[in-house]
Amino acid sequence: MHHTLTKEEIYTALDERHSPETQKLLSAGNVAIAGLGGLGSNVAYALARIGVGHLHLIDFDVVDITNLNRQQYFMEHIGMYKTDALKSLLLRINPYLDIRTDCVKVTDDNLQELFADATIVCEAFDNPEAKAMLVNGILEHFPEKKLVSATGMAGYGSSNTIITKRIMKNFYLCGDGVTAPTYGHGLMAPRVAICAAHEANMITRLILGEEEI
Amino acid sequence: MITVNGKEVTLTGPLSVADYLEQNNYQIKRIAVEMNGDILPKYSYSDTMLKDGDRLEVVSFVGGG
Secondary structure, three states, rough: OOOOOHHHHHHHHHHHHHHHHHHHHHHHOOEEEEOOHHHHHHHHHHHHHHOOOOEEEEEOOOOOOOHHHOOOHHHEOOOOHHHHHHHHHHHOOOOOOEEEEOOOOOOOOHHHOOOOOOOEEEOOOOOHHHHHHEEEHHHHHHHOOOEEEEEOOOOOOOOHHOEEEEEEOOOEEEEEOOOOOEEOOOOOOHHHHHHHHHHHHHHHHOOOOOOOO | EEEOOOOOOOOOOOOHHHHHHHHHHHHHHHHEEEEEEEEOHHHHHHOOEOOOEEEEEEEEEOOOO
């Protein structure tokens, strides 16, 4: 089949997999993803595939050759902004999603404006100071929003040390908590994807009304 | 006695959150601090004094994503 699926075809299939009741909630979901690297691109793929209806993709960077070891991009995307590359990929899965992009670096100054609309924020940055800045900013300015963040997923240590914790009422943290990239133990597709899947599943649970980890 | 990341800590004198974090070698730019269930904004670290029964959760972020 080479034609673009109709909206009805796609949503009939999603309803069949998820049930119409569940799909209605997923379709109404509104998630901002901050950082579109190994975590963010994988989270976005997972949420797009299950038809989370409103995605806001935020990243300032372009795709680099060293990203291909773990991020959901292809050779032809090298040099492209990640926002543009990822949006085009997600629309190949489901062209009826509402995808907003902002090619910008998140700072204390633009954070309140950027995240005003999302009900759930996914922290998916690489830089630890950027992670801390976003988490502090969201928890201070938007205590009512759900925040799913991640820390510690480098290397090829055990899969089973990556967990989801609930730090505060609306703040969830995924990862092993400690493993930063070091020589020979860099960021690698399998373990980063495990952590991204923890984030994506927690976000899915929140959209569907489950607040426990 | 206060609790930090689930462990009991005995205070020997008046101490601000900023002092505690510095003494324990936390990197201020890489952390988020929850105090008694709420986020503690960074601008409050210096003038928030720790008192008996306080519960702190200090989240340290490492690189990678």
